[in-house]
Amino acid sequence: MTVGIVMLVHTALNRAEQVARHWAAAGCPVVIHVDVNVGRKTYNDFRQSLHDVDRVRFSKRHRCEWGTWGIVAATQSAAELMLRDFDDVRHVYLASGSCLPLRPVEELIAYLNDRPRTDFIESATTADVPWTVGGLDSERFTMRFPFSWKRHRYLFDRYVSFQRRIKYKRKMPNGIVPHMGSQWWCLTRHTLSAILEDPDRGKYDRFFRRVWIPDESYFQTLARLYSHHVESRSLTLSKFDFQGKPHIFYDDHLQLLRRSDCFVARKIWPQATRLYRAFLTDEASAMKRTEPNPGKIDRIFSRAVERRTRGRPGLYMQSRFPNWGWENGMTCAPYSVFQGFAELFEDFEPWLTRATGTRVHGHLFAPGRVEYAGGQDVINGALPDSAAIRDYNPRSFLTNLIWNTRGERQCFQFGPADAQKIGTDLAQDPNASIAVITGAWAVPLFNTNRNFGELRAEAARLQKIESKFVERLRAPSAKARSRIWSMAEFIEAPMESLQNLTDGIATRAPRRLTEAPKMVDLTGFGHFLQNLKNQGMHPYLMGDFPVTADTPERPRRQPKPYLVQK
Amino acid sequence: MSVAKKYRLRLQRRRWLIRAVRRRRDLSVVANRTSQIRKRDILLFSTLRNEHIRLPYFFEYYRELGVSHFLIVDNDSTDGSREYLAEQPDVSVWHTAKSYKRARYGVDWLNWLQMRHAHGHWTLVVDPDEFFVYPFCDTRPLRALTDWLDASSIKSFAAMLLDMYPKGRLDAEPYHPGQNPLEITSWFDAGNYMITKNPEFGNLWIQGGPRARVFFRDTPQKAPALNKIPLVKWDRRYTYVSSTHNLLPRGLNQVYDEWGGEKASGVLLHTKFLNTFPEKAVEELDRGQHYAASVEYRAYAKQLRDSPELWCKWSEKYINWRQLEILGLMSKGNWA
Numbered sequence: 001m002t003v004g005i006v007m008l009v010h011t012a013l014n015r016a017e018q019v020a021r022h023w024a025a026a027g028c029p030v031v032i033h034v035d036v037n038v039g040r041k042t043y044n045d046f047r048q049s050l051h052d053v054d055r056v057r058f059s060k061r062h063r064c065e066w067g068t069w070g071i072v073a074a075t076q077s078a079a080e081l082m083l084r085d086f087d088d089v090r091h092v093y094l095a096s097g098s099c100l101p102l103r104p105v106e107e108l109i110a111y112l113n114d115r116p117r118t119d120f121i122e123s124a125t126t127a128d129v130p131w132t133v134g135g136l137d138s139e140r141f142t143m144r145f146p147f148s149w150k151r152h153r154y155l156f157d158r159y160v161s162f163q164r165r166i167k168y169k170r171k172m173p174n175g176i177v178p179h180m181g182s183q184w185w186c187l188t189r190h191t192l193s194a195i196l197e198d199p200d201r202g203k204y205d206r207f208f209r210r211v212w213i214p215d216e217s218y219f220q221t222l223a224r225l226y227s228h229h230v231e232s233r234s235l236t237l238s239k240f241d242f243q244g245k246p247h248i249f250y251d252d253h254l255q256l257l258r259r260s261d262c263f264v265a266r267k268i269w270p271q272a273t274r275l276y277r278a279f280l281t282d283e284a285s286a287m288k289r290t291e292p293n294p295g296k297i298d299r300i301f302s303r304a305v306e307r308r309t310r311g312r313p314g315l316y317m318q319s320r321f322p323n324w325g326w327e328n329g330m331t332c333a334p335y336s337v338f339q340g341f342a343e344l345f346e347d348f349e350p351w352l353t354r355a356t357g358t359r360v361h362g363h364l365f366a367p368g369r370v371e372y373a374g375g376q377d378v379i380n381g382a383l384p385d386s387a388a389i390r391d392y393n394p395r396s397f398l399t400n401l402i403w404n405t406r407g408e409r410q411c412f413q414f415g416p417a418d419a420q421k422i423g424t425d426l427a428q429d430p431n432a433s434i435a436v437i438t439g440a441w442a443v444p445l446f447n448t449n450r451n452f453g454e455l456r457a458e459a460a461r462l463q464k465i466e467s468k469f470v471e472r473l474r475a476p477s478a479k480a481r482s483r484i485w486s487m488a489e490f491i492e493a494p495m496e497s498l499q500n501l502t503d504g505i506a507t508r509a510p511r512r513l514t515e516a517p518k519m520v521d522l523t524g525f526g527h528f529l530q531n532l533k534n535q536g537m538h539p540y541l542m543g544d545f546p547v548t549a550d551t552p553e554r555p556r557r558q559p560k561p562y563l564v565q566k
Numbered sequence: 567m568s569v570a571k572k573y574r575l576r577l578q579r580r581r582w583l584i585r586a587v588r589r590r591r592d593l594s595v596v597a598n599r600t601s602q603i604r605k606r607d608i609l610l611f612s613t614l615r616n617e618h619i620r621l622p623y624f625f626e627y628y629r630e631l632g633v634s635h636f637l638i639v640d641n642d643s644t645d646g647s648r649e650y651l652a653e654q655p656d657v658s659v660w661h662t663a664k665s666y667k668r669a670r671y672g673v674d675w676l677n678w679l680q681m682r683h684a685h686g687h688w689t690l691v692v693d694p695d696e697f698f699v700y701p702f703c704d705t706r707p708l709r710a711l712t713d714w715l716d717a718s719s720i721k722s723f724a725a726m727l728l729d730m731y732p733k734g735r736l737d738a739e740p741y742h743p744g745q746n747p748l749e750i751t752s753w754f755d756a757g758n759y760m761i762t763k764n765p766e767f768g769n770l771w772i773q774g775g776p777r778a779r780v781f782f783r784d785t786p787q788k789a790p791a792l793n794k795i796p797l798v799k800w801d802r803r804y805t806y807v808s809s810t811h812n813l814l815p816r817g818l819n820q821v822y823d824e825w826g827g828e829k830a831s832g833v834l835l836h837t838k839f840l841n842t843f844p845e846k847a848v849e850e851l852d853r854g855q856h857y858a859a860s861v862e863y864r865a866y867a868k869q870l871r872d873s874p875e876l877w878c879k880w881s882e883k884y885i886n887w888r889q890l891e892i893l894g895l896m897s898k899g900n901w902a
Contacts, residue, residue, distance in 0.1 A: 243718070248713075248717070251706070252702065252706065271707070305900060307898065308829070309826070310827060311823065312894065315828075315894045316761050317896070318724045318772060318793060319829040319830065321763065322823070322824060326825050326826045379880060380757065381757025382882075386783045388786055389782075389786045393761075396760040400758060400759070404757035
């Protein structure tokens with residue numbers, strides 16, 4: 001007993017000829033269906049080229065347009081011819097011209113001889129599988145599809161929505177249950193002849209003629225009626241992309257295909273000479289077996305689909321530029337923004353580097369130049385320190401920085417004196433952790449030696465900018481994780497807050513802080529604020545600093561680092 | 567898109583087409599071998615001037631990829647480029663002494679030749695210093711890519727310009743004819759590109775790289791555009807608008823995904839910065855035939871006098887397309 005091959009062919013006839021010879025050489029009869037769209041001369045030449053092969057037949061030609069009945073009609077005629085002409089055929093294997101047998105044909109024959117009553121056809125009820133692309137699943141059966149999807153897309157779509165609107169529904173003939181699955185099957189003579197010789201076949205054919213993509217459902221549905229034993233999987237390796245069109249195999253897939261456990265692969269690029277040469281050999285010269293590892297093929301192709309539909313988060317490039325809200329992560333990794341800390345603590349940046357092991361930059365958005373960690377003038381990815389370039393497209397600057405430093409957490413200082421255009425993006429980015437000590441911008445002002453009139457104007461400006469930024473962070477639409485303290489609140493218990501912050505970002509295992517950053521001397525700060533108030537400029541962001549609280553009434557203790565006691 | 571805008575773009579497209587037809591008179595045939603073109607051939611179009619030294623490797627590279635015929639406009643070369651081109655068996659050459667600038671930087675000439683010879687073909691439009699790299703280019707010929715694009719109903723393919731430069735001074739290592747220029751200019755900037763969308767044509771506008779970093783540090787808005795769409799399944803109604811940065815009809819510019827996914831894309835390795843560059847920059851500046859009053863060349867000429875070095879500590883050395891893919895400069899999309 002042997003297996004008969006039904007081949008549907010429409011292009012690359014020379015490859016089809018090669019494959020047909022390969023099947024025939026192993027004793028398998030082959031019935032070839034050539035699409036009507038192939039010109040008469042080409043067809044005759046093709047027939048002529050297989051003239052010398054004994055067990056090759058050509059079936060009646062139909063027009064095979066994707067998604068239409070023609071493909072089923074072609075399969076039917078070819079299968080009928082196969083069953084009629086070759087009595088020794090027990091299984092019929094449906095393949096296309098671009099299919100390539102991966103394992104020696106003898107293995108396939110032996111495999112099927114061991115399972116004489118099994119039908120290999122992927123067949124699942126429409127309700128249970130999410131395969132379909134374009135939203136047509138059960139509607140494939142209940143609607144009518146007289147228009148071509150490829151040539152008359154507009155009419156196709158309009159007619160579908162029209163039927164939806166009037167709630168048009170067709171009944172399944174004889175109450176059969178619609179099943180769907182891969183077009184490439186291998187059925188037993190028993191099942192196939194039962195389908196083809198069914199007294200109700202006319203009824204089924206009439207119904208499926210108007211079903212959308214009947215080649216994925218005709219045999220899949222009817223096999224369920226007659227088969228003794230359906231094994232719902234295809235023996236043909238075929239991977240589909242996100243649009244439902246098959247992935248193509250090339251020469252560089254050779255090693256991958258050798259590790260597949262499938263008998264046949266589709267579809268092969270016609271010019272993949274190495275593949276054809278490697279697999280179309282007799283058993284003697286076939287290459288050494290390798291351990292099958294079909295999981296690897298799955299992974300490669302599902303990754304491709306993932307890349308095409310979701311992309312790499314945080315990447316902006318020539319072929320991925322998501323609309324607002326579709327970034328799937330505005331940046332590619334979490335990072336931290338500190339506002340007011342570098343002003344309040346003298347050595348905050350080196351301290352944070354030591355405490356967390358992250359890369360700590362200065363004010364990346366400082367007006368004069370980009371203050372990269374360590375004062376570098378160019379950083380990962382050759383990102384320059386030019387403020388003009390940064391301000392020209394701050395969003396690109398930030399996303400580039402985070403993308404270029406993948407694998408290393410970035411921290412940077414921000415403040416009301418910096419370029420503010422990036423503020424909206426920061427507030428919208430779920431990867432941003434923003435810690436703000438409001439009002440800390442007043443500390444450097446307090447420590448400078450400038451005219452009070454200037455200071456007053458500057459303080460008013462900075463306060464306005466910061467309150468706007470804080471407003472953005474507190475807006476209901478904000479997605480950044482933010483912690484906001486007023487300055488007075490923060491200096492009450494700085495260690496606790498710092499411990500919380502560092503725990504969140506440390507790359508090493510969280511541990512107790514043993515060392516605190518040195519806080520700027522705030523003696524007289526209350527007075528400074530009061531002076532501002534007296535001038536009519538009301539600094540409110542830093543919270544309440546009583547004028548007296550920091551006057552040197554308290555006996556000054558010996559300066560000692562903040563130690564946390566157990 | 568409003569009907570009025572659609573109509574306006576349509577008019578604009580017609581205008582460029584008519585202009586291209588009129589500019590055909592600029593061109594005179596040197597060698598016309600276009601009768602050799604077969605139905606499924608991939609064609610390459612280019613305009614050049616005084617690039618003789620680069621040509622041997624250029625042809626070697628693209629023949630290897632699978633380009634079947636080259637159609638080239640020679641803008642009055644004086645270094646023997648024209649004679650060299652005319653000798654090649656698979657090259658058709660046209661000569662013109664007319665203004666490059668007046669032909670909109672050569673776009674009109676190529677639009678005409680494409681209209682005439684490229685209808686229904688996959689066409690690659692590149693300069694002699696640009697080398698096209700696409701996913702799997704080391705194992706699959708260009709035909710594999712175009713077949714896949716055909717099967718996926720994709721008509722245009724993006725390949726960003728990636729400026730390559732040597733380590734050290736630009737004029738340190740001399741280039742020899744036939745040599746792979748990437749042996750000298752093997753470094754690039756991996757992650758400093760700025761992108762915005764062009765609302766008029768729907769294409770992305772990419773700037774950055776070493777030229778923005780060094781020459782346009784303080785005026786990034788003047789930095790040259792790096793987005794390119796060099797590979798198109800041509801139709802005689804199509805037209806390039808400004809260089810190969812964008813096309814009409816507008817749909818051809820939609821080479822990027824807007825819903826988070828990645829489309830497949832390649833890269834044009836731009837090997838402009840060879841030792842021949844400083845000299846060429848001075849010459850081009852004198853001719854004043856380049857974009858925006860040659861602002862680019864003026865910037866080069868000014869900087870090059872001081873320190874002709876583009877390399878920095880964070881420059882990346884080119885290995886292969888997979889490296890560019892990992893860095894996020896190009897993508898396999900769903901081609902696997």
